[in-house]
């Protein structure tokens with residue numbers, strides 16, 4: 621086996637448990653410590669997973685740590701990322717890469733200048749259901765993709781998240797929060813986006829938290845909570861999208877893509893698995909078996925494992941900073957289009973991340 625890669629986590633809130641659990645399935649990852657602005661949060665996760673809690677400064681000075689996994693809130697992603705890059709660490713960030721394309725670009729450029737790798741969530745597009753969907757599309761199962769839809773709509777995260785305020789402040793909202801899963805998977809499936817038209821609105825200026833421990837607290841809403849629009853891909857395909865925290869319930873599929881020869885239903889890009897369905901004009905929907913691994917369970921650290929393997933073997937990592945910057949540029953364009961009434965041309969053109977091979981053992985990437 622290749623030499624393990626030392627990693628340290630900054631940010632020990634809600635999502636850190638999923639990463640720490642999933643990391644046990646990737647032998648290349650050697651977790652050296654956890655840190656947080658709030659030492660109690662770091663101590664609690666350290667105790668839960670038998671890890672060492674450190675100060676952020678001590679973690680950044682630790683030469684055995686090669687990758688910093690940044691699980692802080694969106695407003696802190698670039699600041700913490702820049703600190704880690706300055707310390708010579710590779711960085712994998714939670715999504716979005718930053719709260720604006722302009723600030724995220726600084727992080728991308730700083731990492732390039734320093735010669736370290738930058739990566740970002742989401743890594744759910746590594747999931748078996750999404751890799752098999754991509755393989756089917758690449759093999760021509762739907763012919764030439766011409767159109768599609770992508771929907772995430774819910775009544776808001778204040779019903780379950782213990783500290784949901786950040787979802788409604790600058791850097792939050794349904795497009796920056798959930799859009800990364802959909803836009804990144806669409807780029808995985810169809811390639812980069814050329815232009816965007818959007819409309820952004822909100823139902824309320826204030827929301828009532830009903831989760832514990834803040835049940836009954838009112839939180840301010842600074843951002844649009846219903847964002848709808850159209851993405852036109854470089855390939856020419858046109859996808860209609862809506863991301864919302866204002867919808868009680870709906871019946872749309874997460875992603876549907878339509879081509880010259882057939883249609884495909886791609887399951888929830890916030891998960892690794894799920895049913896893929898194909899149909900043609902004459903044949904009804906058929907469930908297609910997933911061909912790839914990573915289809916069953918939580919692998920929400922696989923992008924970090926891929927970066928670790930890529931560092932050791934010298935290949936590009938898949939959940940790259942360039943891909944995340946493109947997703948952010950696309951997501952930001954919906955608000956800009958809504959404000960200006962114009963289509964927004966997307967400047968960045970990342971490569972599609974390399975497809976995962978069929979048949980890799982769980983814990984490896986290839």
Ligand SMILES: NC(=O)c1ccc[n+]([C@@H]2O[C@H](COP(=O)([O-])OP(=O)(O)OC[C@H]3O[C@@H](n4cnc5c(N)ncnc54)[C@H](O)[C@@H]3O)[C@@H](O)[C@H]2O)c1
Pocket residue numbers: 630631632633634635636655656657658661676691692693694696700714715716783797
């Ligand atoms: N909760 C989820 O289900 C979920 C799922 C996927 C992705 N995410 C993403 O993960 C990130 C974190 O979300 P969360 O739900 O864990 O949030 P959270 O509020 O539960 O935890 C964030 C943690 O980061 C720490 N922190 C904030 N600023 C910091 C700084 N400057 N330096 C060091 N630590 C700092 C906080 O003290 C807190 O412990 C967000 O970007 C979110 O979009 C969350």
